[in-house]
Amino acid sequence: MARGIRDKVAIIGMGCSKFGERWDANAEDLIVEAFNEALTDAGIEKNQIEAAWFGTAFDRVHVGASALPLSTALRLSSIPVTRVENMCATGTEALRGATYAVASGACDIALALGVEKLKDTGYGGLPAGSRGPLPDLWVPNGSAPGNFAQLATAYSAKHGVSAKDLKEAIGHVSWKSHQNGAKNAKAHLQKPVPMETILGAQMIAEPLGLFDCCGVSDGSACAIVTTPEIAKALGKHDIVSIKALQLCLSDGVESTFNTWDGSHFATTRVAAKKAYEEAGIKDPRKELSMIEVHDCFSITELVTMEDLYISAEGQAVKDVMDGFYDADGPVPCQIDGGLKCFGHPIGASGLRMVYEVYLQLLGRAGPRQLKNPTFGLTHNLGGAPHSNVSAISVIGRYN
Amino acid sequence: MTSAGITAFGAYIPRLRLNRASIAAAHKWAMPGLRGMAKGERSMCNWDEDAITMAVEAARDCLTGRERSDIGGVYFASTTLPFLDRQNAGVISAALNLEHGISSLDIAGSQRAGTSALIAALRGADTGDTLLAAADARKARPASSGEMQFGHGAAALTIGTGNIIARLVGSYTVTTDFVDHFRGEGQEFDYGWEERWIREEGYSKIVPQAVKAVLDKSGIAGSKISRFVMPCTMKGIPEKIAKDFGIPAEAVADTMGEVCGDTGAAHALLMLVAALEKAKPGDLILVASFGQGADAILLEVTDAITKLPKREGVSGALARGRREEDYMKFLSFQDNVKLDxxxxxEVDNKxxxxxxxxxxxxxxxxxxGKCTVCGxxxxxxxxxxxxxNCQALDSQEPYSFADSPAxxxxxxxxxxxxxxxPPFxxxxxxxxxxxxxxxxxxxxxxxxxxxxxxxxxMFRIKDFDHDRGYRRxxxxxxxxxxGKEA
Known part of the structure; x- marks a missing residue:
């Protein structure tokens, strides 16, 4: 078996723009904002970057096709720049590209940058549009909340959880993220919200109310990666390295065969097992210091706790209500506010999660700093429960 | 003796039934007189239904328990064909997975399109069964009498020479350019003339010509008729005509005005289906329909009707109804009001x-598909x-999901x-x-x-492309x- 990516690549610089409704900013502004922070952090010159990966998802409402928006914005002269898109896992895919390039020895220093400028559509939520000439003929014109809301009906039916209890648990998921987001100056939403407001909010897709849905935001995040040896040569002492990068995609079994029950993410379960093995983690519930998961909707976060093998199957509601994932719990989840409050500029989200783990590992997380974190997990989920892309990274200290 | 006849029947009425009182209430400020028509319910298409989708459902009901491979032709009668140039019957044929080597035809242009298509099918019955579907989803101008009187619905019949449940005894058609109402090119709504004139010069003079001819031709006395099927939104006309021919008063079929409304080109056939559902071998059914003349069709029910597999029919379709009180919903579904x-x-549905x-x-x-390797x-x-555990390559044969329970x-x-x-x-x-x-x-x-x-x-409209006039x-x-119990 392959040896995997563990400790072959170090992150030497990261940046993240302010997320939110950035009426003031074009995609180029967001790119530069995130990149300059990362470049300063890395302490290198721009021309030391030998290759770049550019992640962005909704090209039709955004920057258009290709990697040209990145190469042009940063004046990246004479280096390969690659565009990647894999739905909500796009940012993590950019990181994977840069990481694998460095690990292969093809280049010494590489850049991964994700950006999304969503708030030029004129309406809330993700952009609606054609899915292509064949899907348009038969796939229902549903929305992201509508697809993810179905987890709730299936989860309730499978585990015998009442609709009321589940609604309260997913309400707590959002409540907790709002508490955390209030301590993050870069977050889109920075106000704590009372439980009554969350539970009583306008219905978006039953049972998901407004506060069960994450922010649709503009933003950018990026990472500069190299080998641990070069990082040391650059004078870095406290080194953060990549322990695992896993990706699993649906093959149609969930949507088309008869075995999946609709209550969980089959892909995340596969990616999680592989990531733990790659990272050398035996007991994620005990070993993970923090997790940043894809809480596009509160129900997604709740079931993901089981798919990551942190909560036992059917026990996520209890763990959530016990505060297991709260800021002061054993495994804080979305300590930066998560997609829910930090925001969700699609192409940037994977890198934004890594950014938070990186800050926490280096003790730079300010008012939300956790005590001595060792391993952080990030998780992206693109698509819908029945057909999706699941990406998991484990980031830790380089020993 | 002719050997052609009806071999099966089916019906479909949209589930939504608009309470006519809600129509009257909406127009009370301007047309208080509409209250007089505000009895019962009228059927209304859901937003995703049209004449094609209703015809498909009626046809599926008609084809209950029957092989489809020997259907030799599809006729579709309607005055609200969704497409002016694209064969509508072809959509129905594709939805029913009928063979490719069959004839198909749209028949339109008159309220008697349904009965005229039936006569044509009965006369042409020789090469396999013909499936005839008739459906109408007429729009009516708000506050018009049509808005009160119309309903939406469909009927379907198979016509052939074997296993006949209702044998054609005779038919007769009168053609005369009597314009009681019309709907010109590019017009959304009917324009009609004075009701009293239509009653006296139209129904009362033209329909009897056809009825007389078919009874005379067949040598059948009116008193032998078990069921007289005649759509008419004006009270007392079918009863009057029946009386004039000695047809028993109890033989006059209910026009379904209170429970469904007048379904246009489909209505004579819908009423015929209702009659067939309750018919006994030997019954004589006389169908008369009016529209730029009149059709009269005399049918004799055979023993085979007792062997026809159970189907929804008109009674099943009526039982599925759910009362709708929201007139604004009806207006919006009819595209008679544009909501924001x-x-x-704004998504482009090209x-x-x-x-x-x-x-x-x-x-x-x-x-x-069904995998021939693993099933x-x-x-x-x-x-x-x-x-x-299989992943076999190119192993699947076609498998239809339309009639699978789920x-x-x-x-x-x-x-x-x-x-x-909404909600979706x-x-x-x-x-x-x-x-x-x-x-x-x-x-x-x-x-x-x-x-x-x-x-x-159920076969439905997925999306409208309003910019180009297409629907998929x-x-x-x-x-x-x-949902009644909900």
Whole structure:
């Protein structure tokens, strides 16, 4: 078996723009904002970057096709720049590209940058549009909340959880993220919200109310990666390295065969097992210091706790209500506010999660700093429960 | 003696029944007189129904328990054909997965399109059964009498020479250019003349000519008629004509005005289906229909009617109804008022016709695949079998999902997505024969479904392309329960 990516690549610089409704900013502004922070952090010159990966998802409402928006914005002269898109896992895919390039020895220093400028559509939520000439003929014109809301009906039916209890648990998921987001100056939403407001909010897709849905935001995040040896040569002492990068995609079994029950993410379960093995983690519930998961909707976060093998199957509601994932719990989840409050500029989200783990590992997380974190997990989920892309990274200290 | 006749029947009436009192209440400020017509309910299409979808449902009912391979032709009668140039009968044929080597024809232009198509089919009955579907979804100008009187619905018959349940005794047609109403090119609504003139010069003089001719030709006395089927929204006319020919008063069929309304070109056949549902061998049914002349058709019910498999029919369709009190919903569904649906409603629904043709069995016929290696049923039909333990290549034969029973696996009620009847219900549909599909639901009310609820498939409009005047169809899941108990 392959040896995997563990400790072959170090992150030497990261940046993240302010997320939110950035009426003031074009995609180029967001790119530069995130990149300059990362470049300063890395302490290198721009021309030391030998290759770049550019992640962005909704090209039709955004920057258009290709990697040209990145190469042009940063004046990246004479280096390969690659565009990647894999739905909500796009940012993590950019990181994977840069990481694998460095690990292969093809280049010494590489850049991964994700950006999304969503708030030029004129309406809330993700952009609606054609899915292509064949899907348009038969796939229902549903929305992201509508697809993810179905987890709730299936989860309730499978585990015998009442609709009321589940609604309260997913309400707590959002409540907790709002508490955390209030301590993050870069977050889109920075106000704590009372439980009554969350539970009583306008219905978006039953049972998901407004506060069960994450922010649709503009933003950018990026990472500069190299080998641990070069990082040391650059004078870095406290080194953060990549322990695992896993990706699993649906093959149609969930949507088309008869075995999946609709209550969980089959892909995340596969990616999680592989990531733990790659990272050398035996007991994620005990070993993970923090997790940043894809809480596009509160129900997604709740079931993901089981798919990551942190909560036992059917026990996520209890763990959530016990505060297991709260800021002061054993495994804080979305300590930066998560997609829910930090925001969700699609192409940037994977890198934004890594950014938070990186800050926490280096003790730079300010008012939300956790005590001595060792391993952080990030998780992206693109698509819908029945057909999706699941990406998991484990980031830790380089020993 | 002619050897042609009707071999089976089916019906469809949309589930929504608009309470006429809600129409009257909306117009009370301007037309208080409408209150006099505000009795009972009229059927109304859901936003995703039209003459084609209703015809498909009536045809499916008609084809209950029957092989489809020997259907030799499809006739479709309607004055509200969704397409002026694109054969509407061809859509019905594709939705029913009928053979390619059959004839097909749209028949339009008059309220008697349905009965005239029936006469043509009976006269031409020699090469396999003909499927005749008649459907109408007439629009009416708000506050018009038509808005009160019309209903939406469909009927279907198969016509052939074997296993006849109602034999053609005789028919007669009068053609005369009597314009009681018309709907000109590019016009949404009918324009009608004075009701008293229509009654006296139209119905009362023209229909009797056809009735007399067919009775005389057949040598049958009016007193022998068991059921007199004659659509008419004006009170007392069918009763008067029946009386004049000695047809017993109790033989006059109910026009279904209070429970459904007048379904246009479909109505004579819908009433005929209702008559056939209750008919006994030996019954004589006389059908008369009016429209730029009149058709009269005399049928004799045979013993074979007792062997016809059970179907929904008119009684089943009527029982499925759900009362609708919301007149604004009706107006919006009829496109008689433009609501502000927000930017999500602006999505361009252009259809790639080449893709639609290439995938017509899959989309219009709801055909997936069944793996010949492992037996897994799946939708869509793909090159590699989806069963993770099989994954055989090019192993699937066509498999139709349209008539497979199914259950709700997961669902939501989505208020964010654009849907002309929010919230948009959709979810994973698990078929009992295997296979699952993410589908839109239709005819679904809040609280009506839960995980495990029984579903049936219905042929519906998926999207309108208002910019180009196109609409595309696919199948949706509908709860088997009526929702009355919800």
């Amino acid at each position: 649906w927000g930017m999500r409603g 259809t790639a016709l080449s893709s639609e043709y290439r995938n017509k069995d899959m989309v219009t016929g709801f055909t997936g 897994t049923v799946q939708f869509p039909r793909t090159h590699y079998c989806v069963n993770p 259950r709700v696996m997961s669902f939501t009620a989505d208020w964010l997505s654009y849907n002309p009847s 219900f959709y979810g994973q549909v698990q078929f009992e024969t295997g296979g699952r599909v993410l589908m839109g639901f239709t005819d679904t009310d809040a609280g009506q479904i839960e995980v495990g609820s029984s579903l049936k498939m 169809y696919f199948w949706k899941a509908a709860p088997v329960s009526t």
